[in-house]
Amino acid sequence: MNEMVFQGLLIPFFGTVLGAACVFLLRGEMPLLVSKMLTGFAAGVMVAASIWSLLLPALAESETMGGLAWLPAVVGFWLGMGFLLLLDHVIPHLHMYAQQTEGPHSQLSRSTMLVLAVTLHNIPEGMAVGVVLAGFMLGDADITLGGAIAMSVGIAIQNFPEGAIISMPLRAAGMSRTRAFLGGALSGIVEPIGGALTVLLAEHILPFMPYGLAFAAGAMLYVVVEELIPEIHAGDAHSDWGVLTFGLGFTLMMVLDVALG
Numbered sequence: 470m471n472e473m474v475f476q477g478l479l480i481p482f483f484g485t486v487l488g489a490a491c492v493f494l495l496r497g498e499m500p501l502l503v504s505k506m507l508t509g510f511a512a513g514v515m516v517a518a519s520i521w522s523l524l525l526p527a528l529a530e531s532e533t534m535g536g537l538a539w540l541p542a543v544v545g546f547w548l549g550m551g552f553l554l555l556l557d558h559v560i561p562h563l564h565m566y567a568q569q570t571e572g573p574h575s576q577l578s579r580s581t582m583l584v585l586a587v588t589l590h591n592i593p594e595g596m597a598v599g600v601v602l603a604g605f606m607l608g609d610a611d612i613t614l615g616g617a618i619a620m621s622v623g624i625a626i627q628n629f630p631e632g633a634i635i636s637m638p639l640r641a642a643g644m645s646r647t648r649a650f651l652g653g654a655l656s657g658i659v660e661p662i663g664g665a666l667t668v669l670l671a672e673h674i675l676p677f678m679p680y681g682l683a684f685a686a687g688a689m690l691y692v693v694v695e696e697l698i699p700e701i702h703a704g705d706a707h708s709d710w711g712v713l714t715f716g717l718g719f720t721l722m723m724v725l726d727v728a729l730g
Contacts, residue, residue, distance in 0.1 A: 473614075477602045477621045478664040481594065482657050484625030488632025489653030492640045499637040502710060505701050507630030509711035512697040513718025514627035515594070515689045521726040522601060522620045523686035526612055527679040541679035548680070549687025553593060557695065562586035580639050580652065587635045587656040590696060593688030594624050595660035599667025600681040606668065607675050615729035623722040628657055 524542055531538040561575035563582035570582055577585070601620045604612035636653030640646060667674070667681075674681050701711030 471606065474602045474606050474668055477617060478598060478661045478668070480621040481598055481624040481628050481664075482661045484628035485591075485632040485657030485660070486654045488629040488634075489636040489650050489656075491633040492636040492646050492649045492653065495633075495637065499633065502708060504634055505703070505708060505711040506714040507634055508697050508700045509714035510718035511627040511630055512693045512701070513715040513720075514623050514722045515693050515697070515718075516715075517719045517722035517726070518597065518620060518623050519686040519689050521723055522616060522623070523597060523682045523689075526601075526604075526616070527682035527686070530679045530682075541677075542683040545680035545683025546687035549593065549684035549689075550691045551687075552684070553589075553688045553691040553695075556589055556592065557691075560585060560589055562589055580642050580644065583638060584635060584652050584656045586696070587631060588659050590692035591628075591631075591657055591659050592663055593685055593692060594628075595663030596667055596681075597685035597689060598624055598660065599664030600674075600678070600685050602664065603668045603670075603674065604678055604682070616726060619722075619725040619729040623725050624660070626721070627718060628660075632657065 524546070527542040527545065528538060531541045534540065558572060561570060561572040561577055561582055562585040563570045563579060575582070598621055601612055601617050605614060605617040632653045635656050636649045639649035639652045644652065701715070
């Protein structure tokens, strides 16, 4: 694994760490409106990354199939959706603002299950970064260095609010600042691990790259629709700010991918 690929895998994790460090700078709970705005921003980045960095390259790589060029993207997409659906049912977790846990019954604490919820949706992000970096490393013509950097930086940007969203409630629940920071930071450790495993398997997955790209897109969009969008609209007070920051995240990731790719 070359140094550039290794750094690309770590960039998103650093975004989570920096976001979690907000617990040392801010006091009290994060305001609900701010949390919704950050969640909307993260959702926008993930949707744009799924389209420009994953699904479009997957379709481009299948052009030689002619009229069936859509097939790998569709199959990979639904495999990704199914994979996250499975994890959603076998891992106990608790979404932000929810009162009822999901997955199998567990005696884990509320704070632990909050961390597991964020960790759960970091899995497809790590896979997305890994599969794009793997494609670049193996010389895939449809994945450029700029496109790989755009994916890593875009995920890092949306990881910043995620780190803060998990560490601040942990602090409000009574954890020390250090433990809350570690909980927020470690929720993102699955990303470089998952990405590294994808890169190490790169030589074996190259023939299936369109499926892998679409798989990551399906998994990320599952997270957006199942978790992030409901969180934007949680609570009694209606606000359009989460929707507006979704648009901001979407356009920022689109610009990054087009400008760097």
